Amino acid sequence: MKRTERLHALNEMLRRSGARGISAERLAREFEVSVRTVKRDLDALEKSGTPLWSRPGPGGGYGLAVGASLPPVSLSPAQAVALMAAVSAAPDAPYSDLAAAGIQKILDVLDPRTRARADALAHRVWVNELPSTSRANRSALEVAMVEQLVVRIRYTSRDGTTTTRDVEPVLFASTNGQWYLVGWCRLRNAMRWFTVSRIERANVTRTVCSGHTIHEVGVPPANARPVHGRGAEITEVTSSVNFTGDQTVANGRATWGRTSG
Numbered sequence: 001m002k003r004t005e006r007l008h009a010l011n012e013m014l015r016r017s018g019a020r021g022i023s024a025e026r027l028a029r030e031f032e033v034s035v036r037t038v039k040r041d042l043d044a045l046e047k048s049g050t051p052l053w054s055r056p057g058p059g060g061g062y063g064l065a066v067g068a069s070l071p072p073v074s075l076s077p078a079q080a081v082a083l084m085a086a087v088s089a090a091p092d093a094p095y096s097d098l099a100a101a102g103i104q105k106i107l108d109v110l111d112p113r114t115r116a117r118a119d120a121l122a123h124r125v126w127v128n129e130l131p132s133t134s135r136a137n138r139s140a141l142e143v144a145m146v147e148q149l150v151v152r153i154r155y156t157s158r159d160g161t162t163t164t165r166d167v168e169p170v171l172f173a174s175t176n177g178q179w180y181l182v183g184w185c186r187l188r189n190a191m192r193w194f195t196v197s198r199i200e201r202a203n204v205t206r207t208v209c210s211g212h213t214i215h216e217v218g219v220p221p222a223n224a225r226p227v228h229g230r231g232a233e234i235t236e237v238t239s240s241v242n243f244t245g246d247q248t249v250a251n252g253r254a255t256w257g258r259t260s261g
Contacts, residue, residue: 002139003041004146006031008098010041011050012105014064021055021063080107080118081125088127092179092196094142094172097135133197140202141181145169150186150207154200163187167194168209170217175224184212191216 013022013030024042028035042062046052051065075083083106087099107115144151151169156162168184170191178195185192191212 002143004143005098007041007045008101011045014052014062017063019063021061023061075106075110075114077114077117077121080110080114081121084122085125085127091132092138093174094145137199137202138196140204141169141196144204145172148209150205150209151202152205153194153202155194156198156200166205168212170212171214182217
């Protein structure tokens, strides 16, 4: 289990433990890791804003503060199915596995009648299940983006050339049906777009990214936006760009072309 997935599962186990909490030793046994690793994970959760409490001594443990669990959710059957359809239709999207788990949590707290109607409606919405990219590779890219660590990839470009790159992940982008990892390539010393399906292998390193930001990628057109749906909050750069292909950035000026990697 990757660390991001373990943190999500750890948060859920703490939520289920309620006011009684759960010991670090039991968590370690559950996830088959050391107590030290569990305590590092708990510290990471707390630093990310999760309100934890701890109780020392015999019978002590860890838990979520009151009010930190998922509040009551009210969705219509159509809204529930819309969430399921969105995730099912985009299995290669970043964090799609975690999204599916999140939707399941929402479905679990719906009232029985709404849940039954949502299940019935879901049988009337079909998607074509296309071959997916490597789960291990996608997981490595996702972890590298969350933790802002350099990821080492084996990448085959459009012309068939295969190289190994160390990349500082900056953002994921979807255009024309393809998902891209956009990041600072340490081999080319420039911002590059990597087609996720062309990444043959990906491994997260221990090297922390040097701080490249989305401002270096360029300004997306009006029809491109972050997934939070509120529009891109990107300051002006020296050129406007079209969201149509691979990109390089040089001398602070965003330029877009079809050169891969």
